[in-house]
Amino acid sequence: MDILYVDTLTYAQGNMYIIASDEGLVYIGTPNAPFEEVEVWAKRPFKGYRFEESKEKLQQYVKQLTAYFNKELTEFDVPIHVKGTPFQLVVWEALKGLPYGTTTTYSDIAQRIGNPKAVRAVGSAIGANPILAIIPCHRVIGKDGKLTGFRSGLAMKEFLLDLERA
DSSP states (O other): OOEEEEEEEEETTEEEEEEEOSSSEEEEOOTTOOHHHHHHHHTTTTTTOEEEEOHHHHHHHHHHHHHHHTTOOSSOOOOBOOOOOHHHHHHHHHHHTSOTTOOEEHHHHHHHTTOTTOHHHHHHHHHTOSSTTTSOGGGEEOTTSOOOOOTTOHHHHHHHHHHHHO
16 A cells, blocks of 8 residues: 655644655645545545655655745755646646746636636646645736635735745
């Protein structure tokens, strides 16, 4: 049986679960959410995996995320292991190209992936992003400049954008 390694990251806004496989980081949880959130999420992309606590296996991820939250890191270089539809993977790859401290719109992402009419589908793919901050979906805002939906809540989205602006 395959393993998903679990640890908790503590930062200014509280605690969040981080999950990795042997191939890379697979999930960053919503701040202060119960572990059940992780279990519900993992049922689909990682069905059949079992959870195992491991500070050692998650050390590199904790180190980089902590540095990011402390404004000491602007680019991540840890391996990730995301599972999604082919469309989601294309959108998430486009998000990884968004520079630190910048924002863009859903329609811009749809343009970037060569599918300008897929704005709603882009929004859905962004909403399914399992790796907050490292796949920087928080950098995508509404056309009117307003903050829009975010899996971890608009307060977290605003926190991440403010962190990168400072």
